[in-house]
Amino acid sequence: MGGFDDDGKTNLPHYHGHRDRLRARFREQGPASLVDYELLELLLFRSIPRQDTKPIAKALIAACGSFAEVIGASEARLRAVPGVGDAVVTDLKLVHAAAQRMIRGEVIGRTVLGTWSSVIDYCRAAMAFEEKEQFRILFLDKKNALIIDEVQQVGTVDHTPVYPREVVKRALELSATAIILVHNHPSGDPTPSRADIQMTRQIIDVARPLGIAVHDHIIVGRDGHASLKGLQLI
Numbered sequence: 001m002g003g004f005d006d007d008g009k010t011n012l013p014h015y016h017g018h019r020d021r022l023r024a025r026f027r028e029q030g031p032a033s034l035v036d037y038e039l040l041e042l043l044l045f046r047s048i049p050r051q052d053t054k055p056i057a058k059a060l061i062a063a064c065g066s067f068a069e070v071i072g073a074s075e076a077r078l079r080a081v082p083g084v085g086d087a088v089v090t091d092l093k094l095v096h097a098a099a100q101r102m103i104r105g106e107v108i109g110r111t112v113l114g115t116w117s118s119v120i121d122y123c124r125a126a127m128a129f130e131e132k133e134q135f136r137i138l139f140l141d142k143k144n145a146l147i148i149d150e151v152q153q154v155g156t157v158d159h160t161p162v163y164p165r166e167v168v169k170r171a172l173e174l175s176a177t178a179i180i181l182v183h184n185h186p187s188g189d190p191t192p193s194r195a196d197i198q199m200t201r202q203i204i205d206v207a208r209p210l211g212i213a214v215h216d217h218i219i220v221g222r223d224g225h226a227s228l229k230g231l232q233l234i
Helices: 015-029 036-047 054-064 067-072 075-079 086-105 116-127 164-173 194-210
Strands: 134-140 146-154 178-184 213-221 224-227
Touching: 015 036, 036 054, 036 067, 036 086, 054 067, 054 075, 067 086, 075 086, 086 116, 116 134, 116 178, 116 213, 116 224, 134 164, 146 164, 164 178, 164 194, 178 194, 194 213
Parallel strands: 178 213
Antiparallel strands: 134 146, 134 178, 213 224
């Protein structure tokens, strides 16, 4: 703890000046002036007010891989890092939720095919760092504007059960005329599997006679994303 030395001068913790300098650099030079662990330190200042946060920030980056992966990491993975408790987990999950909400705001109600990069950003923010496979559907109206997106299934680390008739049934309930399928590969590699391609074609076959178009199937992972349409697989 800080206090006063024999001369009456303040004897603040060694990290006190570091925090002030880091905040000043962020304000004056912007976030681009900070590397991943430094930006994470800034967040941790609020969660851990009386401790040097640099070692914890560096440990989180080492455990997860990057700033984005720390923000998107599961609670269990975060808590495995020494020094990470309830306050840190809550603040990091709050940042993750805020990022998702902000990106989603750029997509909802807008013509999805005209804001494709925002759709990809949203899907990656929502799913790229999940530790289990999720199957998500974006439901679109006749103007290709997003009605709603829903996680339909959560599976294991390498498999999610998908039922084509249930997918189409939900689209009919929402009066959607088109859908975009999205799922993640926790391995990090977004390359479509044979099962991914086969399942997508089955959904297309069930949806087409009912007037529901399948615009694409996007697979996201830590290493990027893949579009089955872009790869000419559908």
